[in-house]
Amino acid sequence: xxxxxxxxxxxxxxxxxxxxxxxxxxxxxxxxxxxxxxxxxxxxxxxxxxxxxxxxxxxxxxxxxxxxxxxxxxxxxxxxxxxxxxxxxxxxxxxxxxxxxxxxxxxxxxxxxxxxxxxxxxxxxxxxxxxxxxxxxxxxxxxxxxxxxxxxxxxxxxxxxxxxxxxxxxxxxxxxxxxxxxxxxxxxxxxxxxxxxxxxxxxxxxxxxxxxxxxxxxxxxxxxxxxxxxxxx
Ligand code: SF4
Numbered sequence: 001x002x003x004x005x006x007x008x009x010x011x012x013x014x015x016x017x018x019x020x021x022x023x024x025x026x027x028x029x030x031x032x033x034x035x036x037x038x039x040x041x042x043x044x045x046x047x048x049x050x051x052x053x054x055x056x057x058x059x060x061x062x063x064x065x066x067x068x069x070x071x072x073x074x075x076x077x078x079x080x081x082x083x084x085x086x087x088x089x090x091x092x093x094x095x096x097x098x099x100x101x102x103x104x105x106x107x108x109x110x111x112x113x114x115x116x117x118x119x120x121x122x123x124x125x126x127x128x129x130x131x132x133x134x135x136x137x138x139x140x141x142x143x144x145x146x147x148x149x150x151x152x153x154x155x156x157x158x159x160x161x162x163x164x165x166x167x168x169x170x171x172x173x174x175x176x177x178x179x180x181x182x183x184x185x186x187x188x189x190x191x192x193x194x195x196x197x198x199x200x201x202x203x204x205x206x207x208x209x210x211x212x213x214x215x216x217x218x219x220x221x222x223x224x225x226x227x228x229x230x231x232x233x
Contacts, residue, residue, distance in 0.1 A: 009182040011165060014218055016187055019194035022214040026197075028143060028189040035111035035144040036067055036102065039126075042136040043094050048085045056085030067109040071099040094131025101129065111144075119147050134173035138180075142189055150180035150188050155199025162203060162221040 040060070045053040060081045064070035070078075078092035085091065102109055114122045119141065126137035138149035152160070152175045160166045166175040183191055202209045210222040211229065 008165065008179075009184075011163075011218065012179065012182050012191070013184055013187075015163065015165070015215060016184070016191045016194070018214045018218070019198060020190065023194050023197055025190045026193040028146075028193075035114070035140060036099070036109045037061075038140050038144045039098060039111065039132070039136075040070070040095055042139045043091055043098070043131055044082060044085050045139075046091065046131075046136070047087055052085045056082040059084065067099065071096065071103060071109070090131065094129070098129045098132070114141075115145055119149060122147065123149065134176050138176055142192070148180070148183070148185060148188050150176050150183050151192055152176040152179065153196065155203075156192065156195045158205060159195050159199045159203045159215075162208070162219060163215065164220045 041053070041057050044056045044060070048056075060070070060078070063077070063081045064073055073096070075089075075092050075096060078095060079088040082088050082091055099109065102111065106113065114125065117125070122141055122145070123134065123137045126132050126140060127134060135151050135153055138151035141147040141149040142151060152172050154172070157166070157170065157172055157175050160175060160179065161168055161170065166178060170178070180188070198213070198215070202213050203215075208222070208225065210216055210219070210225045213219065213222055216222045216226065
């Protein structure tokens, strides 16, 4: 077991180094660093593109500039404002539910109390909100609080499965929780962002560009795909 654990940590370190060699080490820049606004943003990010998430968020903030105004909005008003991002009804319900509960429990719209909490407890608190899963919670904990949380989205899941870092049957949440403790301190953000970039640009869902992938030397699926073909990069 200890050997397997060390093996996963070492493999993640190699993957991260190879990705940094191709893409550099991205800076963490949250769209919104204020935790409650970041929670709203991450709820809006579910099942949509970054562009449509940002459009929905901008329209929402324009129409309801303060969190109090947003919390007082009617569900139909919210749905109208965020329709561009899809799943408007479910997202509006999740946002209003989260704001109402934070206000009721904390007396205001602040999640700053999470700062001093151990990561598993902070994650458990956030995932107790309807509509907030491990991915959403981890994005918030990483980008707003700088915690060593490792968000796994569909790109990260696909790539890490192909690399054999998580089992083929892993869910987003299982993959996140199994990889997280093995990512080097300080590397959770850069590795997350570089895996997403690789998934979008190279390790695409269909026809991955293995011949030009920086991870080919450490990727079992890439090696299988490349049998009988020539590497071009
Ligand atoms: Fe994906 Fe191919 Fe790269 Fe493996 S070698 S990570 S399958 S693009």
